[in-house]
Amino acid sequence: xxxxxxxxxxxxGACAGECPVGAISEGDGKYVIDADACVExGACAGxxxxxxxxxx
Numbered sequence: 117x118x119x120x121x122x123x124x125x126x127x128x129g130a131c132a133g134e135c136p137v138g139a140i141s142e143g144d145g146k147y148v149i150d151a152d153a154c155v156e157x158g159a160c161a162g163x164x165x166x167x168x169x170x171x172x
Contacts, residue, residue, distance in 0.1 A: 117172040118154035119161065121147050125168040131160035 121131070125146035132140040132147055139153035140160060149160070149169070160169040 118151035118156060119149050119158070119169045120151075120172045121149055121160075122168045122170065124166045126166055128165065130163045130165065131169055134159045134163045 121140075123146065127142065127146055129142070129147065132142070136157060136159060137153050137155055139150045139155075140147050141150070146168070151172075156171070161167065
């Protein structure tokens with residue numbers, strides 16, 4: 117299952133730079149993950165300062 121980013125996101129962008137497949141982009145008020153592109157590696161969750169990304 118793909119990762120999703122919760123409303124806890126502070127839009128810092130740390131996750132987007134860490135995603136190896138470029139599945140994360142800036143959305144309206146928070147970053148979003150393209151579920152079709154996500155490879156479920158968890159790299160985004162490892163760098164997020166507020167633990168916003170989590171497995172769906």
